[in-house]
Amino acid sequence: MTKSSGRLKRILIALTLAIVAVPATAVGAGVWLYAAADVSTVGRVEFANPLAVPPLADSTVDKDGTRVFDLEMQPGHKEFTAGQQTPTWGFSGDYLGPTLRAERGEQVRVKVRNSLDEASTVHWHGMHLPATMDGGPHQMVNAGDNWQPHWEVDQPAATLWYHPHPHGATEKHVQRGLAGMFILDDDKAAELPLPKTYGVDDLPLIVQDVKFEGAQFDHGHRTMANTGFLGDTTMVNGTLAPYREVGDERVRLRLLNASTARSYDFGFDDDRGFSLIATDGGLLEGPVTLDRIKLSPGERAEIVVEVHPGERTVLRSYASPDSDFWQDRFGGNDDSFDILELRAAKALRSSPELSDELVGPAGPEVPDGSDPVRERSFDLRMSGINGEPMAMDRIDASVTRGTTEVWTLRNRDGMPHNFHVHDVQFRVLEVDGERPPPELRGPKDTVYVPGSRTVKIALRFDGPADPDTPYMYHCHLLYHEDGGMMGQFVVVEPGQKAGKPPVGSDHDHR
Template sequence: MKRRKALKWTLIGGGIGIGTIALGGAGAFAWVYSASRIDTFGKIDFDKPLVVPPLAESVTDSSGSRVFDLEIRAGATQFKDGKATDTWGVNGDYLGPTIRVERGDEVAFAVRNSLDVATSIHWHGMHLPAVMDGGPHQMVEAGGDWAPQWMIDQPASTLWYHPHPHGETAEHVYRGLAGMIIIDDEESQALGLPQTYGVDDLPMVVQDKKFVGNNQMVEGGRFMGTQGTIGDEVMVNGTLGPYFDVTTRLVRLRLLNGSNARIYNFGFSDDRPFQLVATDGGLLPEAWETRRLPLSPGERAEIVVAFEPGDTVDLRSYPLEDAHQGPFNRFNGGDDKLDVCRFRAADSLSDDTEVPAVMSTAPDLADAEVAEERRFALSGFNQINGESMDMQRIDFGVREGTVEVWEVSNSDVYAHNFHVHDVQYQVLDVNGEEPEPHMRGWKDTIQLIPKRHYRIAMRFSEYTDPNVPYMYHCHILAHEDAGMMGQFVVLGEGEEIGQVPTVDSAHAHG
């Protein structure tokens, strides 16, 4: 509770700071406003090869399940010259391996927490039983173990895993506990898209960091910021100033915004077009060509970029126009220009992949029978519908097998986004109009532009539990930690909302 109060007052202090500066005079405000913008275009050396996370190893047990061993531990990482940075990681010092599985796999995880504090692993974007979800009710105590198990039953997609301890998620993710999950299926593998891991199919965990003089990462928002930690340096897969040597004409980038708060607007330094082929929940029906792609924290996107022999081009994050309103856009990084990663194409490139005209089927919930409609208004730094998260309060129950439509809105002048556990949803409309192309695939996390209303449709299927809830929340982690989160359960026929177990009794050990 003390930590959540501290987060709340840190965020509120940013708002008070604006009034204080304003009272100090227009000149002081103008100086602070000008100094709040970061521009690293053309200023990054790009002198380190991009680290590609290893693929997680697994063994098949007697029941046919693929078993992955994951150890959460403390370590030290040499991000910069000089002193190594204290970090956390999974099976390593920083970040974790990429877990690559196929639809139909039965997976089991042997999770060991070697930290001296409790944490968890949430499988972001995964359809699975609530007791295996890895949210705040499935904490793994210091020195403890957790053994979740379920069957992968969703289309090919890019997901990720990260901690979800209530009130401490921001700190645990920032220290390095995160990794990518790739789901394959027969349909996607037959399409001819780039899919050779680490060659033409690249995981890219993009994060911003703030370092102090001894190379240690520090948390903390910008002066007058409202989002929590906004860093001034960008890393990919734990690499500062990364370059990647391209050997194929087409390269598939699996972009994950793994930052605590920053919203990126991806594009290339020569403004070349690229093709969006997949969103959070899987492949689009057809590729969408664009030159810019915004991603808020927790969102993923798969893009395919074409290179010519000898190309050198930088992936960048460009300014955002509408993430926040008024000066909040500048103070929360919306005006920043950031170089992210350099791509250096060889003089000769192989050319044996393609982006097919048809890749998948479109989301199909627009005409479904709707069992319930709900409204969710995100406001302040810690409230949804005027309430903050209560671990012992289940906000509502939904019926298994039904479709619901939720209207979600951002009541503020600064940024929020919205993530729902267990399901992928379809964005039906935004302020009554068709959503932008990058929001028309299956999603589990969307950016909420201030003062706009988003109608999303989702089907709740297969897994029921009247006592163990899933979460819905803002994925700007300081807001989540401060209480901008709620809980729901999926109910089977005849079931009613039960009693949330205490955290200890909710530890699922398989």
């Protein structure tokens, strides 16, 4: 029996049992809801809008060498469709934000101003930095206030991002448009024969799903959708129905799933292969040839795709069922989207062949899990992690600076979840007791954990220690996070005990 026929058989059995168990009117409503719940834009998108590329953020360099950026959270309006002004939020613009870029070893400072009418935060997703600079829910920036986080970039080249993280309101703030990329560079990556001209053969792709009611965003949740908001169309870098003209044989796509609940199974409409070169936290040991890469909310992947003169190819998200036909249908895994059309020029610039080795024999800078000082388990349910909903005044775990731990993540309620850990990049050791697939062998800070799945990860905590200021771990399906599917940990020195989070205190103005 094929996978599709087996799945159809399970659906028919379930519907038959439903017919026996409940009145005909209820069954009819359930069948209608199920049949109407999937969404597809495949073959229906007229790619008419040039892809916007977020500008590189301007910066200055202080006398002490610190690179300084300015970011303003601000309200605005944007014409996603001609003649329709949609109210939005953005960073230093009407929607989304500029791409920040810094090099390993640099000191950076970001001057954040909140010009919104409510408090928010700016979290540096994937960044290794002090807890007071992390931009989590303990570093709120009140309306009209300023914040200046600063830190040393001490991690490999990677595609990171920034977004709000106010406790209980993250979904709403991200949906309105507060998000942007933060690209890190280092000397080793700069020497590799990779596409690297930003906006030319190196393209940031911030993928979001949206829904409109007239000119307004519609942020309502679908009936039966306990994953959170699921839109009926997609946009890239704030562009609906986008196309991009490319002039090089090889193009690097920095994929960011900036949706609040939807996972994407990226591929191309002609099933061409592509080279996966990096995951959340940086480069793989060597390129991996794939024709699909699934990213849940918050995850990133860098891929290199080859194009031929004059051709067109469409970046698509394919239906990607997990195991539960009900959750797949109402959680969006049965949906499919045409996302971006690449249009190759009639004459292309030649691109160098990819190297077989990217980071060298030492591999990515993540622990291998061979010497953990402690193992922990995390049971994931929408109602909370390990049976506890988030509490701002409770420290859930203390980890010792300079040590490695192994964490086991177990999905206990059957609905889709993922797991993001602040401050660190981790290694996925196992998926259901087996070696992870190639796309999960690079440095990660977010990992998909679908229904009944168990994932084991290794993490190293290099500090600095701060017993009073926690980092977060949480589901990055933001409806789940806002509902309390989050916990807190602090990094301490050997023998040091956790302190007390400064709940209700002002953010750090240093």
